[in-house]
Amino acid sequence: MRTLGRLHLITDTRPGRDTLAVVAAALRAGFDVVQVRPEDHVTDREAYDLTVRILAMCRELDRICLVNDRLHIALAAGADGGHVGADDLPVAAARRILGPHAILGATARNPETARQAVADGASYLGVGPAFATTTKAGLPDAIGPAGVGAVAAAVPVPIVAIGGVTAQNARQLYSAGAHAVAVVGAVSGAADPYTAAKEFLA
Numbered sequence: 001m002r003t004l005g006r007l008h009l010i011t012d013t014r015p016g017r018d019t020l021a022v023v024a025a026a027l028r029a030g031f032d033v034v035q036v037r038p039e040d041h042v043t044d045r046e047a048y049d050l051t052v053r054i055l056a057m058c059r060e061l062d063r064i065c066l067v068n069d070r071l072h073i074a075l076a077a078g079a080d081g082g083h084v085g086a087d088d089l090p091v092a093a094a095r096r097i098l099g100p101h102a103i104l105g106a107t108a109r110n111p112e113t114a115r116q117a118v119a120d121g122a123s124y125l126g127v128g129p130a131f132a133t134t135t136k137a138g139l140p141d142a143i144g145p146a147g148v149g150a151v152a153a154a155v156p157v158p159i160v161a162i163g164g165v166t167a168q169n170a171r172q173l174y175s176a177g178a179h180a181v182a183v184v185g186a187v188s189g190a191a192d193p194y195t196a197a198k199e200f201l202a
């Protein structure tokens with residue numbers, strides 16, 4: 001299995017965002033992983049087409065491409081793996097579908113669910129919201145760097161901190177034990193996504 005990079009871009013398919021241009025900018029800036037996360041209203045066909053295009057961009061630069069929720073699209077496109085949360089397939093079922101070698105991320109917010117997800121086959125954990133965010137509605141309160149650190153201390157797999165991550169606060173999450181951060185708005189919502197992505201490399 002390939003080493004998971006430390007900067008993950010999650011796609012933003014909300015109206016007004018130029019999804020592919022943002023992905024290109026983030027990859028050029030040095031982001032290691034792109035997670036394709038189509039909004040729920042995006043059809044499977046559209047999500048598949050988007051994944052194929054983003055996967056080609058990732059392959060060109062030898063970067064990792066994951067697909068959120070829709071594991072059939074990850075498999076059909078030949079992506080490196082997928083990510084599941086509480087409303088998606090259970091982790092063990094996702095592992096059966098993706099096979100033993102794919103990268104499989106699972107959402108966990110506390111040590112107990114984290115340990116279970118790893119036992120069920122998760123190869124990394126997405127942990128958050130680390131900080132307040134408006135990108136996804138209905139989330140519980142932010143757990144902060146301490147909450148991220150508590151999960152990191154409980155499991156042997158890489159922790160990807162998510163939620164309200166900026167170039168300014170990312171350091172706190174790495175210091176708390178996160179292996180990586182996952183970012184939507186701080187890059188996608190920036191006037192200049194390339195410069196915004198570069199700030200994470202600094």
Ligand SMILES: Cc1ncc(COP(=O)(O)OP(=O)(O)O)c(N)n1
Nearest residue numbers: 068084085086107126127160162182
């Ligand atoms: C790296 C990472 N961490 C967490 C999530 C959230 O997944 P989930 O809880 O299933 O919510 P949705 O993203 O599906 O709305 C993630 N996608 N990536």
Ligand SMILES: Cc1ncsc1CCOP(=O)(O)O
Nearest residue numbers: 133135136163164183184185
């Ligand atoms: C999908 C998801 N899950 C927890 S926070 C989040 C969205 C993160 O977006 P942003 O980086 O804009 O806060």
Ligand SMILES: [Mg+2]
Nearest residue numbers: 069084085088
């Ligand atoms: Mg999900």
